[in-house]
Amino acid sequence: MIRPMLGEAWLAMGANRLRTALTMLGMVIGVAAVVIMLAIGQGAQYAVQQTIATMGSNLYIVLSGSFTTSGVRSGAAGGPTLSVADAEAMAELDGVAHTAPVHFGTRQLVYGAQNWNASVIGTTPAYLDARAWTVARGGAFGDSDVRSATRVALLGQTTAQNLFGEEDPVGKTLRIQQSPFIVVGVLAPKGQNLDGRDQDDTVIVPLSTAQRQVFGTPFVGSVRMIMVQADSAEAMPRVADRVESLLRQRHRLREGQPNDFFMRNLSAAAESEAATTRTMSILLGAIASISLLVGGIGIMNIMLVSVTERTREIGIRMAIGARQKDILSQFLLESVMISFAGCLLGLLIGLAVALGINAITGMVIVISGSAALIAFGVAATVGIFFGWYPARKAARLDPIEALRYQ
Amino acid sequence: MASEVIRVCGLGKSYVTAAGPFAALREVNLRVEAGDYLAIMGPSGSGKSTFMNLLGCLDTPTVGDYILVGDNVAHLDPDALARLRNRVLGFVFQGFNLLPRMSLRDNVALPLVYAGVDQDERRQRALQLLDKVGLARFADSLPSRISGGQQQRVAIARALINRPQLILADEPTGNLDSQTSEEIMRLFGELNAEGITIVLVTHEADIAAHARRQVRFLDGHLISDQLTAARA
Numbered sequence: 001m002i003r004p005m006l007g008e009a010w011l012a013m014g015a016n017r018l019r020t021a022l023t024m025l026g027m028v029i030g031v032a033a034v035v036i037m038l039a040i041g042q043g044a045q046y047a048v049q050q051t052i053a054t055m056g057s058n059l060y061i062v063l064s065g066s067f068t069t070s071g072v073r074s075g076a077a078g079g080p081t082l083s084v085a086d087a088e089a090m091a092e093l094d095g096v097a098h099t100a101p102v103h104f105g106t107r108q109l110v111y112g113a114q115n116w117n118a119s120v121i122g123t124t125p126a127y128l129d130a131r132a133w134t135v136a137r138g139g140a141f142g143d144s145d146v147r148s149a150t151r152v153a154l155l156g157q158t159t160a161q162n163l164f165g166e167e168d169p170v171g172k173t174l175r176i177q178q179s180p181f182i183v184v185g186v187l188a189p190k191g192q193n194l195d196g197r198d199q200d201d202t203v204i205v206p207l208s209t210a211q212r213q214v215f216g217t218p219f220v221g222s223v224r225m226i227m228v229q230a231d232s233a234e235a236m237p238r239v240a241d242r243v244e245s246l247l248r249q250r251h252r253l254r255e256g257q258p259n260d261f262f263m264r265n266l267s268a269a270a271e272s273e274a275a276t277t278r279t280m281s282i283l284l285g286a287i288a289s290i291s292l293l294v295g296g297i298g299i300m301n302i303m304l305v306s307v308t309e310r311t312r313e314i315g316i317r318m319a320i321g322a323r324q325k326d327i328l329s330q331f332l333l334e335s336v337m338i339s340f341a342g343c344l345l346g347l348l349i350g351l352a353v354a355l356g357i358n359a360i361t362g363m364v365i366v367i368s369g370s371a372a373l374i375a376f377g378v379a380a381t382v383g384i385f386f387g388w389y390p391a392r393k394a395a396r397l398d399p400i401e402a403l404r405y406q
Numbered sequence: 407m408a409s410e411v412i413r414v415c416g417l418g419k420s421y422v423t424a425a426g427p428f429a430a431l432r433e434v435n436l437r438v439e440a441g442d443y444l445a446i447m448g449p450s451g452s453g454k455s456t457f458m459n460l461l462g463c464l465d466t467p468t469v470g471d472y473i474l475v476g477d478n479v480a481h482l483d484p485d486a487l488a489r490l491r492n493r494v495l496g497f498v499f500q501g502f503n504l505l506p507r508m509s510l511r512d513n514v515a516l517p518l519v520y521a522g523v524d525q526d527e528r529r530q531r532a533l534q535l536l537d538k539v540g541l542a543r544f545a546d547s548l549p550s551r552i553s554g555g556q557q558q559r560v561a562i563a564r565a566l567i568n569r570p571q572l573i574l575a576d577e578p579t580g581n582l583d584s585q586t587s588e589e590i591m592r593l594f595g596e597l598n599a600e601g602i603t604i605v606l607v608t609h610e611a612d613i614a615a616h617a618r619r620q621v622r623f624l625d626g627h628l629i630s631d632q633l634t635a636a637r638a
């Protein structure tokens with residue numbers, strides 16, 4: 001039963017190609033918009049997840065505050081207001097998983113005839129835990145290295161590539177600021193951060209070593225930044241409050257006095273970027289639903305015209321034995337087929353546009369089977385929903401009236 | 407004794423119009439035996455079309471009984487009526503009523519689609535019947551490619567495809583010239599000779615003369631029922 005009916009629906013669609021194509025247009029645009037929306041929306045989701053995954057999750061960065069000398073304000077992390085002791089005290093707070101004091105700057109690295117300027121990070125082993133950063137080759141340094149200020153270094157992938165090329169850096173000695181450092185390990189690749197900066201273009205050394213041998217800080221024990229990781233996303237606001245009150249207490253700030261530090265939520269930055277993209281997705285979603293609605297009404301309209309035009313045909317079919325449900329399914333099948341054809345076309349156009357967006361703007365897109373599934377579900381629903389009324393009208397025609405219709 | 411194909415008892419049909427109820431058909435009684443060849447005649451408005459629609463299971467009567475091959479169809483639901491139209495009856499119309507977008511073979515096979523016959527058998531039986539009416543060579547053509555007389559022969563092939571017991575023909579020669587009409591009537595004669603019961607509506611006496619029996623309607627009443635005097 002279904003096979004000859006498919007053939008007939010195909011014939012009916014082919015009988016008036018331009019009209020069928022125009023009828024499909026609404027569906028095409030609607031489905032294309034759905035596909036693009038999902039590709040971009042899921043892409044944004046994916047990008048944020050990736051960023052958070054490489055950055056480490058549930059992180060706060062506490063930066064040392066600014067100070068003012070002769071009217072010149074130093075800006076964030078300008079003054080030595082944070083200390084290693086602050087970091088250790090924060091680690092004791094409830095809901096805090098890791099804290100890592102960080103001192104950083106860009107320095108020249110030298111190995112043999114090669115030199116390379118990279119970001120030097122002086123910190124404690126907890127830094128790697130907070131950022132979920134693993135060591136690909138060799139090993140990490142431990143707390144004892146921090147205590148005794150040993151000259152060991154962990155290289156990021158980019159730095160390792162640039163200084164050592166194909167050579168295995170582990171066990172080799174490189175120089176930072178004239179001081180020799182032994183490479184104990186190479187870190188796993190992280191990729192770009194939110195600003196597009198290469199996170200692998202770095203070298204990590206023990207905090208104490210960095211302060212003494214690399215940066216030469218006048219205030220030993222002071223750091224420019226402390227990384228704080230909360231146990232969970234839910235614990236973050238609580239941790240923020242506790243860290244703030246702890247630091248105010250430790251820095252002896254009176255009521256009304258401004259903080260001498262800044263707190264930044266790294267995940268929030270990623271989230272806000274995702275929110276922008278999501279707004280775009282919602283906009284596309286609105287376009288999609290409107291054009292699907294209009295497309296569906298278009299299908300209904302054309303099917304009503306088609307039923308009227310083919311009244312006599314319906315009469316003939318009834319006279320030779322078509323039951324009401326045969327007529328109903330014939331017209332329903334036709335509207336569903338128009339809807340599906342439009343959907344298929346929309347799917348292809350949507351994919352092409354999504355890939356185009358990816359190629360031109362570099363925006364991350366994710367194309368998933370669920371997008372196609374959703375699109376086809378929508379097509380079937382629209383076809384059946386808007387085809388039902390015309391099909392029922394056809395099925396309920398009086399055969400005598402229909403046969404007499406000119 | 408031949409079995410009964412049609413028995414109509416006290417059949418009536420009335421419509422509600424703006425001017426009040428209107429009786430299109432009143433107290434009609436008729437029996438048609440298997441293998442009979444009946445012509446229904448009468449002027450417009452005499453009720454013969456209404457009667458044909460009732461015989462064709464396209465409509466149900468207001469009062470009375472209609473027994474078609476042993477079943478009282480007077481009170482059947484639309485699906486059951488559709489089934490009878492498909493399996494027991496074959497229609498031939500004045501305007502041929504072929505579907506213009508389908509090949510002749512598909513047109514002839516269409517009733518089998520609704521009977522749930524599979525594709526191979528449909529095609530084979532359609533070809534057989536096109537051959538019977540002498541048009542097998544046009545099997546893949548569209549109806550618009552052949553003449554009116556040929557289209558009517560295709561329509562007859564379609565009416566025959568489900569091996570009906572009764573063929574209802576409503577002015578089958580009304581759109582044809584006299585020579586083609588003769589050919590179509592000859593075909594009906596042959597089918598009747600094979601044992602198929604035929605009921606024909608016409609207002610032309612020479613067409614009605616092909617039938618064995620002639621029935622006349624006037625103002626909703628069946629007024630005469632007689633054997634054809636001299637067959638041509």
